Amino acid sequence: MRNEVQLIAYAxxxxxxxxxxxxxxxxxxxxxxxxxxxLPFFVPYDGAxxxxxxxxxLRVDRRLGGWDDLGELGRDRDxxxxxxxxxxxxxxxxxxxxxxxxxxxxxxxxxxxxxSVFPGGAxxxxxxxxxxxxxxxxxxPMVLGGRHRLVWTTFTARQVDIDVHHPESRAYLTAxxxxxxxxxxxMVRLDAIGYAVKTPGTSCFLTPxxxxxxxxxxxxxxxxxxxxxxxxHAPHRYAxxxxxxxxxxxxxxxxxxxxxxxxxxxxAPLRRWLATRPHNAVTVLETHDGIAMVDAGPDFFTAGRxxxxxxxxxxxxxxxxxxxxxxxxxxxxTPSGGLYRVDCTIYDALARDDRRYLLARLIQFxxxxxxxxxxxxxxxxxxxxxxxxxxxxxxxxxxxTEAQVHQALGQPVVRALLRLIRFRNTHPAxxxxxxxxxxxxxxxxxxxxxxxxxxxxxxxxxxADYTLTYTAGGTDHTVTDVSALPG
Amino acid sequence: MRNEVQLIAYAxxxxxxxxxxxxxxxxxxxxxxxxxxxLPFFVPYDGAxxxxxxxxxLRVDRRLGGWDDLGELGRDRDxxxxxxxxxxxxxxxxxxxxxxxxxxxxxxxxxxxxxSVFPGGAxxxxxxxxxxxxxxxxxxPMVLGGRHRLVWTTFTARQVDIDVHHPESRAYLTAxxxxxxxxxxxMVRLDAIGYAVKTPGTSCFLTPxxxxxxxxxxxxxxxxxxxxxxxxHAPHRYAxxxxxxxxxxxxxxxxxxxxxxxxxxxxAPLRRWLATRPHNAVTVLETHDGIAMVDAGPDFFTAGRxxxxxxxxxxxxxxxxxxxxxxxxxxxxTPSGGLYRVDCTIYDALARDDRRYLLARLIQFxxxxxxxxxxxxxxxxxxxxxxxxxxxxxxxxxxxTEAQVHQALGQPVVRALLRLIRFRNTHPAxxxxxxxxxxxxxxxxxxxxxxxxxxxxxxxxxxADYTLTYTAGGTDHTVTDVSALPG
Numbered sequence: 001m002r003n004e005v006q007l008i009a010y011a012x013x014x015x016x017x018x019x020x021x022x023x024x025x026x027x028x029x030x031x032x033x034x035x036x037x038x039l040p041f042f043v044p045y046d047g048a049x050x051x052x053x054x055x056x057x058l059r060v061d062r063r064l065g066g067w068d069d070l071g072e073l074g075r076d077r078d079x080x081x082x083x084x085x086x087x088x089x090x091x092x093x094x095x096x097x098x099x100x101x102x103x104x105x106x107x108x109x110x111x112x113x114x115x116s117v118f119p120g121g122a123x124x125x126x127x128x129x130x131x132x133x134x135x136x137x138x139x140x141p142m143v144l145g146g147r148h149r150l151v152w153t154t155f156t157a158r159q160v161d162i163d164v165h166h167p168e169s170r171a172y173l174t175a176x177x178x179x180x181x182x183x184x185x186x187m188v189r190l191d192a193i194g195y196a197v198k199t200p201g202t203s204c205f206l207t208p209x210x211x212x213x214x215x216x217x218x219x220x221x222x223x224x225x226x227x228x229x230x231x232x233h234a235p236h237r238y239a240x241x242x243x244x245x246x247x248x249x250x251x252x253x254x255x256x257x258x259x260x261x262x263x264x265x266x267x268a269p270l271r272r273w274l275a276t277r278p279h280n281a282v283t284v285l286e287t288h289d290g291i292a293m294v295d296a297g298p299d300f301f302t303a304g305r306x307x308x309x310x311x312x313x314x315x316x317x318x319x320x321x322x323x324x325x326x327x328x329x330x331x332x333x334t335p336s337g338g339l340y341r342v343d344c345t346i347y348d349a350l351a352r353d354d355r356r357y358l359l360a361r362l363i364q365f366x367x368x369x370x371x372x373x374x375x376x377x378x379x380x381x382x383x384x385x386x387x388x389x390x391x392x393x394x395x396x397x398x399x400x401t402e403a404q405v406h407q408a409l410g411q412p413v414v415r416a417l418l419r420l421i422r423f424r425n426t427h428p429a430x431x432x433x434x435x436x437x438x439x440x441x442x443x444x445x446x447x448x449x450x451x452x453x454x455x456x457x458x459x460x461x462x463x464a465d466y467t468l469t470y471t472a473g474g475t476d477h478t479v480t481d482v483s484a485l486p487g
Numbered sequence: 488m489r490n491e492v493q494l495i496a497y498a499x500x501x502x503x504x505x506x507x508x509x510x511x512x513x514x515x516x517x518x519x520x521x522x523x524x525x526l527p528f529f530v531p532y533d534g535a536x537x538x539x540x541x542x543x544x545l546r547v548d549r550r551l552g553g554w555d556d557l558g559e560l561g562r563d564r565d566x567x568x569x570x571x572x573x574x575x576x577x578x579x580x581x582x583x584x585x586x587x588x589x590x591x592x593x594x595x596x597x598x599x600x601x602x603s604v605f606p607g608g609a610x611x612x613x614x615x616x617x618x619x620x621x622x623x624x625x626x627x628p629m630v631l632g633g634r635h636r637l638v639w640t641t642f643t644a645r646q647v648d649i650d651v652h653h654p655e656s657r658a659y660l661t662a663x664x665x666x667x668x669x670x671x672x673x674m675v676r677l678d679a680i681g682y683a684v685k686t687p688g689t690s691c692f693l694t695p696x697x698x699x700x701x702x703x704x705x706x707x708x709x710x711x712x713x714x715x716x717x718x719x720h721a722p723h724r725y726a727x728x729x730x731x732x733x734x735x736x737x738x739x740x741x742x743x744x745x746x747x748x749x750x751x752x753x754x755a756p757l758r759r760w761l762a763t764r765p766h767n768a769v770t771v772l773e774t775h776d777g778i779a780m781v782d783a784g785p786d787f788f789t790a791g792r793x794x795x796x797x798x799x800x801x802x803x804x805x806x807x808x809x810x811x812x813x814x815x816x817x818x819x820x821t822p823s824g825g826l827y828r829v830d831c832t833i834y835d836a837l838a839r840d841d842r843r844y845l846l847a848r849l850i851q852f853x854x855x856x857x858x859x860x861x862x863x864x865x866x867x868x869x870x871x872x873x874x875x876x877x878x879x880x881x882x883x884x885x886x887x888t889e890a891q892v893h894q895a896l897g898q899p900v901v902r903a904l905l906r907l908i909r910f911r912n913t914h915p916a917x918x919x920x921x922x923x924x925x926x927x928x929x930x931x932x933x934x935x936x937x938x939x940x941x942x943x944x945x946x947x948x949x950x951a952d953y954t955l956t957y958t959a960g961g962t963d964h965t966v967t968d969v970s971a972l973p974g
C-alpha cells in the first residue's frame with residue numbers, strides 16, 4: 001500500500017462512472033491520490049442504503065461500468081473496495097426465493113433468523129445484551145414460505161443479515177474476494193464487520209467469535225493478495241483491539257478529537273489519543289457516514305466513563321458544529337441516547353474557516369496512518385439540502401458535475417489542500433518515525449523523521465496558529481500557512 | 488346515551504381549553520351535538536403522541552382546565568373520554584423510579600417487560616406470532632436500575648406498556664374510572680384495548696384473555712355508571728366479535744366502504760357490511776387517526792381473503808384519495824405491507840366535492856349507531872402542512888382560532904351539514920327500526936321507521952345523486968340535496 005493520501009468517492013456522484021472517476025484522478029487530480037476507496041458500485045449502487053444493500057455483490061452496476069473499469073482504476077493506484085459482510089438487500093434473488101418457499105428454498109441457510117441463533121428460544125437477558133446501531137431489537141417479522149418468522153436485520157428491515165458460518169455464505173464471500181483480487185483491488189474494506197457474527201449469550205458485537213471470523217477472512221484475503229481494512233464504529237477500545245488482527249483499522253476517534261481541540265480549545269484528549277492509538281490506521285476527518293462521534297466517546301456498557309470524550313463533551317461538540325454550519329448539521333444518536341455521529345461536511349463543521357480546516361487536515365496528515373480525504377471535503381463542499389425524509393447523510397453526499405469539480409478546485413482553500421496532499425505524499429520524513437514531542441497545554445507538537453529528513457509541526461490549536469518546519473534540499477524551511485508550501 | 492350526533496375534538500385545537508370547547512358547543516354549535524368525545528386532556532395533552540402518552544392520567548392538564556370544566560361540559564351532553572389502558576409515558580414518575588432503581592422501585596410490577604410475559608424465554612415462533620401496529624418487535628432495550636432490560640412497548644419507545652394484571656395497574660385503572668365517574672363522564676373509550684393483554688404463545692391481540700379483561704373492566708365501568716366503547720383498529724371480524732361484550736364498538740370499516748362506493752362505484756362491499764355489521768356502534772368517517780383502512784381489509788393472518796375489501800382495493804382507494812387531495816394525503820402501511828390508514832381530511836379525500844361529502848355523511852348518519860363527526864370534518868377542513876418529520880396525522884389535526892371556526896361555519900357545505908346533523912338528531916324515525924331495502928347494483932336504499940315516522944334514502948353512489956324522503960307533520964317531504972332540509 002502506497003504511503004500516500006487516498007480519496008473516498010462515489011463513482012456516480014464524482015465522475016459519473018468508474019471511468020469518469022478515473023478521468024478526474026488522471027486529469028485535474030493527477031498525482032494527488034495514491035489510492036481511492038470507491039464507495040459501493042455493485043448492483044444497485046442506488047438502493048435503500050446508497051450501495052450498502054447489494055442485490056448482486058458480484059456484479060458492477062452497468063450504469064457505472066464493469067470490473068475492467070475497476071481494474072483500470074487500480075493500475076496506477078491502490079483501490080479500496082467494500083466487502084459488505086453482514087447483510088444483503090432483501091431484494092436479492094436468493095432471499096426472494098426464501099420469502100416464497102421458506103426453508104425449502106435452496107439458499108435458505110444463507111439467511112439468519114432469530115431461531116438460527118436461538119433455536120431453543122432466548123430470554124430477556126440474552127436479547128437485551130445484543131448491541132445494535134439502531135433502536136429496538138435486530139429482528140424483522142416476515143412471512144417466509146407462509147410461516148411467520150423473525151429475520152435478523154441489524155440495520156434496516158430491507159437489509160437481511162447473512163449467516164456467515166453457513167457454507168453458502170462462505171462461498172458467497174469467497175467468490176466476492178476472488179472477484180476483487182482478479183480486478184486488482186489492493187485492500188478490502190470489511191463493512192460493519194463488528195455485527196457480522198452472532199453468538200447466543202453475547203453482545204453479538206465484536207466478540208471472540210467475531211475475532212475468529214475476521215482472522216479466517218483476513219487469511220483468505222491475504223492468500224489472494226488483498227489487504228484488509230476493518231470498519232467499526234464503536235468506542236475506541238474496539239478499534240485498538242482489532243488493530244492487532246488486520247492490516248488497517250479506521251481511526252474514527254481522531255476527527256472528533258481534532259474538532260474538540262480546534263473548536264473548544266481542549267487538546268488533552270487528542271494528545272492522549274495520539275500517544276496511544278494504533279499506527280496501522282486509515283485516518284479520516286469525515287466519510288460518506290458524516291463525522292464520527294461514538295468512536296471518541298464512552299464505552300457502550302460503561303456510560304459516563306471515557307478516556308477520551310464524555311457523552312456531554314460530544315454533545316457540546318455537536319452544538320458547536322451545528323452553530324458553525326448555521327444549524328444545517330444533523331445529530332444522529334445511539335439507541336441509548338448518546339451521540340453516534342453528526343451529518344455535516346467537515347468544511348461546514350469548521351465554519352468554513354480555511355485556516356482551521358487546513359490545520360485540521362495538517363494534523364490528520366501528520367498522524368500515523370494512511371490519510372483518506374472524502375471527495376466533498378476535498379472540494380471544501382458545504383451541506384446540501386437533503387430531500388425531505390431522506391437519509392440525513394445525504395447532507396454530505398453531494399453530486400458534482402465535471403464543471404462543478406473544476407470550479408471547486410479553483411478555490412484558494414482547495415488549492416492549499418492540494419499542496420498539502422502533495423507534501424504529505426512526497427516528503428521523505430513520512431517514511432520514517434513519528435514522535436509526539438512534549439509541549440505545553442494548548443500547543444500541539446508532532447514530528448516525523450527519516451534519517452536527516454524532518455517534518456515538525458507546532459500548533460496553537462484554539463488560535464489555529466501553527467508553524468510547519470520541514471527539510472528540503474538539505475535545509476530547513478518554515479511556513480505558517482500550508483498555502484505557502486511548494487506546489 | 489343520547490341518540491344524537493357527537494363531536495370529536497381536541498380542546499386545545501378547537502376552543503383552546505375545556506371551557507373554550509364548551510363555549511363553542513353552547514354558542515355557534517348550540518343544539519347540534521348530543522355528545523362530545525374530548526380527545527386526551529391529561530398531563531400532558533401535547534406529549535409525543537398528542538395526549539395518548541399520559542404522564543399523569545389522573546390530572547387534567549391545567550393549561551386546558553380542570554375536572555370541574557369537564558363536569559360542566561357533560562352537564563347538557565354526553566362526554567366520551569379516553570381510558571388509555573395499554574401504556575403510559577416513559578416520563579411518568581413511577582417509570583422514572585424504575586429506570587433508576589429497577590425491580591427495587593415501588594411500582595416496578597406495573598410495567599411489562601419481555602421477561603414478565605416470557606420468564607423462561609421465547610422462541611422465534613412465539614415472538615413472530617405477536618401482532619403489532621408498527622414494524623419490528625414490541626420491545627425497547629432500556630437500562631433499568633443498571634440492568635439491560637427489554638421493556639414491552641407496543642407503540643413508540645416512549646410509551647411503556649403496563650401489566651394490566653398487576654394489582655398496582657388495576658388500582659391505577661380503577662382510580663381513573665372513578666375520577667371519570669365523579670366528573671359525569673357518560674362513556675369511557677378503551678383506547679387500543681386490543682393490545683392490552685399479553686399472553687405467551689398467542690398473538691397478544693384480542694385473545695380470549697383480552698376478552699376476559701374487557702369483561703372485568705366493563706363490569707367495573709358499569710358499576711360506576713359509565714358506558715364502554717372499545718377502540719380497535721383491525722379487520723372487521725374483531726369489532727364484530729367485541730360488539731357482544733361492550734356497549735359500543737367503533738365501526739371503522741364503514742368509511743373506506745362508503746369511499747369505495749362513492750369514488751370507485753363499487754357499492755357491493757358496503758351493502759354486505761350494512762347487512763351484517765353490529766348496530767351498537769359508533770360511526771365515523773374520520774378521526775384524529777385519519778381515515779381507517781385496515782378495518783375493511785383482509786384478516787392479518789389470511790392476507791388476500793376478505794369479505795369486504797382486498798388489499799389491492801384498499802391501495803386503489805388510497806390512490807383515489809391521494810389524487811383527490813392533490814397528493815397531500817399520506818398512506819400508512821401495516822408491518823406486513825398492507826394499508827393501515829390514510830392521513831387525510833375527509834373533505835380532501837372526497838376532492839372537496841360538497842355533494843359527495845354530504846352524501847357520505849348522509850349514509851353515515853343513516854347507518855345504525857351513534858354518528859361522530861370530527862371537528863376538522865365538521866368544518867370541511869383541508870389537509871394541513873405537517874411540520875417536517877412530524878407525525879403525518881397532523882395533516883388532519885388543524886388548530887382553529889375562534890375566528891376561523893366562525894368563518895368555516897359560514898361555508899355552504901358546512902351550513903348544509905349542520906342542517907343534516909339537526910335532522911339526524913330530531914327526526915323521530917331514527918328511534919325506530921333500520922332496514923336495507925332491496926335495490927339494484929349501483930343504487931343504495933336505507934330506511935328508518937318508527938310508527939308512522941319514516942326516513943328513506945335512495946342514492947346513485949357513483950353519481951352522488953340521491954333522494955331523501957322523510958315524514959314531517961304527517962306528510963312526506965322529498966329533498967335531493969341536504970341543504971334543502973329545514974334548518
